[in-house]
Amino acid sequence: MTSTKVELAHRASANAAALYRGRAWWVDRVAQGVVFLGGLSAIVFILSIFIFVAKEGLGFMVADLNIKEFLTSPEWRPTEDSPTYGILALMAGTASVTGLAMLIAVPFSLGAAIYIGEFATGKTREVLKVLVELLAAIPSVVWGFIGLSIMNPLIMELFDVPVGLNVLNAGVILGLMAAPIMTTIAEDALKAVPDSYREAAEALGATRWQVIFKVVLPSAKKGLVAAILLGVGRGFGETMAVLMATGHAINLPTSPFDSVCAMTATIAAELGETAQGSPHYQVLFAIGISLFLITFVINMAADVFVRGGLRMRSKKA
Amino acid sequence: MAIETKGLSLWYGDFQALFDVDLSVREGQITSMIGPSGCGKSTFLRTINRINERHSYVRTEGGVEVFGEDVMAEDVELVQVRKQIGMVFQRPNALPISIRENVLFGLKLHSTKKMSRAKQDDEVEKALRRVLLWDTVKDRLGDVATSLSLEEQQKLCIARLLPMKPRVLLMDEPCSALDPKATSAVEDLIWELRGEYTILIVTHNMAQARRASDECIFMLMGKVIEHTKTEEMFLTPGHQETADYIEGRYG
Ligand SMILES: Nc1ncnc2c1ncn2[C@@H]1O[C@H](COP(=O)(O)OP(=O)(O)OP(=O)(O)O)[C@@H](O)[C@H]1O
Ligand SMILES: [Mg+2]
Numbered sequence: 001m002t003s004t005k006v007e008l009a010h011r012a013s014a015n016a017a018a019l020y021r022g023r024a025w026w027v028d029r030v031a032q033g034v035v036f037l038g039g040l041s042a043i044v045f046i047l048s049i050f051i052f053v054a055k056e057g058l059g060f061m062v063a064d065l066n067i068k069e070f071l072t073s074p075e076w077r078p079t080e081d082s083p084t085y086g087i088l089a090l091m092a093g094t095a096s097v098t099g100l101a102m103l104i105a106v107p108f109s110l111g112a113a114i115y116i117g118e119f120a121t122g123k124t125r126e127v128l129k130v131l132v133e134l135l136a137a138i139p140s141v142v143w144g145f146i147g148l149s150i151m152n153p154l155i156m157e158l159f160d161v162p163v164g165l166n167v168l169n170a171g172v173i174l175g176l177m178a179a180p181i182m183t184t185i186a187e188d189a190l191k192a193v194p195d196s197y198r199e200a201a202e203a204l205g206a207t208r209w210q211v212i213f214k215v216v217l218p219s220a221k222k223g224l225v226a227a228i229l230l231g232v233g234r235g236f237g238e239t240m241a242v243l244m245a246t247g248h249a250i251n252l253p254t255s256p257f258d259s260v261c262a263m264t265a266t267i268a269a270e271l272g273e274t275a276q277g278s279p280h281y282q283v284l285f286a287i288g289i290s291l292f293l294i295t296f297v298i299n300m301a302a303d304v305f306v307r308g309g310l311r312m313r314s315k316k317a
Numbered sequence: 318m319a320i321e322t323k324g325l326s327l328w329y330g331d332f333q334a335l336f337d338v339d340l341s342v343r344e345g346q347i348t349s350m351i352g353p354s355g356c357g358k359s360t361f362l363r364t365i366n367r368i369n370e371r372h373s374y375v376r377t378e379g380g381v382e383v384f385g386e387d388v389m390a391e392d393v394e395l396v397q398v399r400k401q402i403g404m405v406f407q408r409p410n411a412l413p414i415s416i417r418e419n420v421l422f423g424l425k426l427h428s429t430k431k432m433s434r435a436k437q438d439d440e441v442e443k444a445l446r447r448v449l450l451w452d453t454v455k456d457r458l459g460d461v462a463t464s465l466s467l468e469e470q471q472k473l474c475i476a477r478l479l480p481m482k483p484r485v486l487l488m489d490e491p492c493s494a495l496d497p498k499a500t501s502a503v504e505d506l507i508w509e510l511r512g513e514y515t516i517l518i519v520t521h522n523m524a525q526a527r528r529a530s531d532e533c534i535f536m537l538m539g540k541v542i543e544h545t546k547t548e549e550m551f552l553t554p555g556h557q558e559t560a561d562y563i564e565g566r567y568g
Binding site for chain 2: 196197219
């Protein structure tokens with residue numbers, strides 16, 4: 001009799017305790033706060049970078065810079081008595097190198113991703129994945145060094161040209177640099193395609209290639225575009241290897257054997273030699289802002305392309 | 318005989334899933350396949366159209382003939398095998414392309430020259446009418462197929478087999494992802510297709526096997542225990558195991 005009573009009281013107090021906030025609640029609260037701060041800090045950092053770059057370059061860009069000349073003149077003469085700040089040649093340099101790099105990297109990385117994701121099995125696949133990740137970890141200065149000391153004489157000999165530091169050299173180097181990370185992202189995209197799609201297509205009589213081209217690649221389109229964009233971003237942003245392999249000569253390239261100068265490389269090479277706050281210093285920040293804008297536009301365009309493609313597909317009769 | 322297997326054994330790596338299976342499935346009938354989970358029903362079905370060979374660790378022994386032709390022969394073209402033998406899976410696996418393209422998918426794979434738009438429209442309509450889906454989807458053929466309900470997707474999965482004019486349809490628990498109402502709709506549809514196609518259907522649903530099949534195969538642990546007319550199996554099962562399973566004494 002009494003023992004039941006005691007037990008009941010016990011149970012009541014246990015129940016009562018369960019009603020109030022315990023340790024788990026506080027842990028939950030704290031974890032939530034930490035994660036929130038983490039998320040917030042990412043935004044704060046990005047905003048501050050943006051504000052810093054804008055502060056150094058935007059005022060100058062709006063007030064003093066001749067935007068038309070800036071964008072359309074190939075004359076980059078920042079240190080002369082009457083300086084001209086045209087970045088057309090720099091943009092052409094960046095674009096030509098990145099373009100060539102993508103011509104090389106896109107087929108290579110997609111091919112590698114398809115092989116690793118759809119054909120390779122077991123050990124081969126594991127080994128290849130590790131190798132690709134190792135390749136992605138090679139520092140860019142090493143690639144630049146390869147460009148300088150291996151590609152340079154090779155190009156001179158193969159094509160019989162006086163200098164081997166040019167669009168071709170930098171494009172190949174950059175393509176090789178970008179391919180591994182693009183491969184990894186593309187392979188993830190292929191892996192995310194449910195296996196039931198492949199099985200369905202195979203059961204309908206599709207060959208392996210038909211499965212890949214008609215089912216897997218279209219389903220993975222979004223991720224593949226992301227992979228390519230990452231490569232393009234890498235191309236625009238890469239500095240060291242490009243500085244070393246392009247020859248760093250201001251030039252509107254007309255052939256792959258012309259030396260060029262990239263936007264990033266120009267900033268890196270010249271920022272240290274300018275007086276802080278001088279027009280030259282500020283115009284370099286303006287180049288940085290332009291890079292920012294170009295990348296942003298490319299990302300937006302790709303986003304619209306991917307979404308537009310999906311919508312069209314669901315509307316088309 | 319539509320399907321005939323002789324001494325069919327199958328291994329997943331070291332694990333043997335089918336033991337010496339001899340079966341003949343009659344043309345133009347619905348044959349149901351029952352048995353406890355893991356007894357090898359799906360494996361058997363997946364051997365007929367050789368889709369099991371997707372896994373590199375699968376090894377098969379014995380013969381499979383479909384309408385007298387050796388499916389396992391070395392010089393057989395898988396594409397042709399799968400054109401003749403359609404398969405419906407447990408989970409509806411409509412492709413993430415438009416409804417129309419789903420129906421035309423197989424056909425386009427197999428036709429060497431381009432079909433006229435009118436011919437394509439015709440095929441789509443015929444197939445979708447056949448599975449009683451035309452009226453529901455005719456105004457949204459361009460929608461992504463995965464936006465349909467599961468019942469509609471499963472019907473679409475059947476519809477997309479038809480333009481290829483298969484002779485055999487393999488169905489692996491085609492209703493198990495569906496609610497009772499959808500199940501009965503799909504079941505009706507399968508019954509509709511009887512005669513025109515030879516249908517081999519795996520089911521866990523005794524009532525379904527009983528009302529919707531001509532013959533019935535009972536499997537246990539990778540072996541065929543019994544294969545008779547459906548009524549016979551349910552009225553006078555020839556083996557104790559069969560009786561036990563039918564009466565629900567197995568898992
Ligand atoms: N891909 C696979 N790899 C290895 N073993 C497998 C594979 N598929 C099936 N098995 C094994 O083979 C045996 C038969 O499986 P199967 O899927 O054919 O059974 P089932 O009768 O269809 O069962 P269920 O009614 O649950 O669908 C099971 O023991 C299963 O674990
Ligand atoms: Mg199964």
